Amino acid sequence: MTPPTMILEDAPSAVETLQRASGLVAPALNDVVARLSPELQPAIRHHLGGGGKFVRAGLVLLSAAATGAGEEGAVLGAVAIELVHNFSLLHDDIIDGDTERRHRPTVWAKFGVGQALIAGDALVVLALQLLLDEPTPERTNAAARLASATQAMIAGQAEDMAMERRESLSVEECLEMEAGKTGALLSCAAALGAVLSGAPEGAVDALADFGRHLGIAFQAIDDLLGVWGEPAVTGKPVGSDLIRHKKSLPVAIALASQQVPERLRRLLAGDLAGRDVEMVARMLEDCGVREATMAIGEAHLQAALEALDRAVLVARPRAELVAVARYVTARDR
Numbered sequence: 369m370t371p372p373t374m375i376l377e378d379a380p381s382a383v384e385t386l387q388r389a390s391g392l393v394a395p396a397l398n399d400v401v402a403r404l405s406p407e408l409q410p411a412i413r414h415h416l417g418g419g420g421k422f423v424r425a426g427l428v429l430l431s432a433a434a435t436g437a438g439e440e441g442a443v444l445g446a447v448a449i450e451l452v453h454n455f456s457l458l459h460d461d462i463i464d465g466d467t468e469r470r471h472r473p474t475v476w477a478k479f480g481v482g483q484a485l486i487a488g489d490a491l492v493v494l495a496l497q498l499l500l501d502e503p504t505p506e507r508t509n510a511a512a513r514l515a516s517a518t519q520a521m522i523a524g525q526a527e528d529m530a531m532e533r534r535e536s537l538s539v540e541e542c543l544e545m546e547a548g549k550t551g552a553l554l555s556c557a558a559a560l561g562a563v564l565s566g567a568p569e570g571a572v573d574a575l576a577d578f579g580r581h582l583g584i585a586f587q588a589i590d591d592l593l594g595v596w597g598e599p600a601v602t603g604k605p606v607g608s609d610l611i612r613h614k615k616s617l618p619v620a621i622a623l624a625s626q627q628v629p630e631r632l633r634r635l636l637a638g639d640l641a642g643r644d645v646e647m648v649a650r651m652l653e654d655c656g657v658r659e660a661t662m663a664i665g666e667a668h669l670q671a672a673l674e675a676l677d678r679a680v681l682v683a684r685p686r687a688e689l690v691a692v693a694r695y696v697t698a699r700d701r
Contacts, residue, residue, distance in 0.1 A: 379687040382695030389426035392439065393446045400447055400498060404490050411479040411487045415458060418470030423696055424449045424557040430692070431575050432561030433685035435568075442561035444498060445510055449557045451495035452518055456525075456553070458488035463529070464612070492518060510563045517556035524548025531615035535637065542620035543584060543664070550590075551583030558582070558689075574679035578689065581672035585697045588665030591616035595649050596658060607645035610636070617664065618657045628655050669697050 380388070401412055425446035432442035460466075461474040462484055468474060476484035499511040527545040531537055558579025562572045594609030595618050609616045615623075619636060622628045632651045640648060652658065672693055676686060 379684055379691065382688070382691040385430070385688045385692055386422050386426045386695075389429050389446065390420075390422040392429065392443055393422055393425040393450060396443050396447050397450055400451075400494065403497075404494060408483075408487050408490050411475045411483050412491065414472070414478060415454060415469075415475050415487070418472045420450075420454075420470070421696075422446075422450065423692065424453050424553060426692055427554065427557040427579060427689070428561040430561065430685045430689050431558050432565045434575070434681040434689060435562045435565055435571050435679075436682055437561070437565030437567070439561075442564050444507075445560040445564045448495040448498050448510075448514060449553070449560060451491045451498070452514060452521075453553060455488040455491040455495075456521060458484050458491070460525070463525070506564050506566050510560055513556055513560065513563060517552040520548045520552035521550075524550070524552065528614070532613050534615065537615045537620045537623055539617070539620050539624050539664075542615060542617050546584055546587040546591075546617070547580060550587040551580040554583035554586065555579035571679040571681070574675050577675040577678075578672045578693075581668045581675060582693050582696070585665045585668035585672060585693075588617050588661055588668065589697050589699060591618055592658065592661045592665070594618075595652065607640065607649050610640050610645055610648055618652055618661050621657050621660045621664075622652055622655065625655065625657070628657075665697060669693060 397416065398413075401409060401416070404412065428446040428449050429439040429442050432445075433439050457469065458475055461469060462476045462481055466474055467477040474484070475487060479487075495514060496511050499507045499514065524545050524547070528549055531542075531545065555576045556579070559572050559576040562575050591609065594614065594616055595607055597608075609619070622632065622636065629651075632648065632655070635644065635648050635651075673690060676689065681689075
């Protein structure tokens with residue numbers, strides 16, 4: 369198997385890898401949307417027209433290539449994972465009240481809540497239909513995995529919403545929620561191409577673990593940006609997660625720490641605006657919360673990379689998996 373420190377000089381960068389994934393998947397995604405009701409297509413095409421990084425699609429293609437198959441044979445799975453991902457975005461925008469995504473009006477803001485809801489519903493069902501059009505053992509297995517991951521993602525979102533009303537929360541509870549909310553679909557993506565190519569179970573499991581840990585690391589960085597991100601870069605207000613009382617990883621770390629002063633706990637429980645948000649962010653950083661959040665993200669990134677060592681993988685796509693993992697956990701938006 370490829371050593372974790374091995375670097376392939378001719379391997380493309382993560383950006384190039386994801387651009388290649390976009391080139392393969394975006395046209396197929398556009399084509400499959402034509403199967404939906406004409407009444408739904410304007411809203412869905414508006415949403416998809418905003419673009420995206422195609423990280424999950426890229427993982428599907430790379431997992432197929434890493435287990436010795438061609439990426440083209442995994443495009444179907446990549447389209448299915450993107451349909452589910454975009455279903456979640458359509459509904460998340462309603463839940464969060466976000467009126468803009470990727471510098472465009474969100475679907476609910478432009479077309480109405482009802483249209484956004486049924487558009488999301490249509491996408492998630494279409495994903496399963498796509499895989500089951502030809503119910504081979506590999507496709508059936510892939511559909512079952514995708515359905516399970518979608519249920520885990522929805523459960524994680526429900527837990528996230530419920531946690532906003534809680535006064536206390538452990539770091540372990542927060543990480544378990546994030547393993548569902550973000551880790552489940554990334555885990556599925558990282559294994560789906562291998563499943564469709566009929567790869568050995570050990571390789572599929574290793575790739576799934578890679579994706580699960582990557583999802584938690586990804587969410588840790590997202591949580592960090594929700595408190596300390598620059599609005600000009602993230603497109604969100606300063607301390608957006610603090611304002612919305614989200615029990616993100618930094619807040620969970622703070623609530624579980626004996627070093628956090630009682631004043632900070634009271635501020636976290638109250639309504640924040642303006643300078644209060646900036647003050648709380650500074651207080652959290654002074655208490656070591658930012659550093660602790662980064663450490664958890666780095667630990668899960670390392671666990672993701674170590675999971676790849678459990679399988680015999682083709683060197684070049686394995687190197688691309690590593691590059692994509694490092695790229696998405698070093699982002700600023």
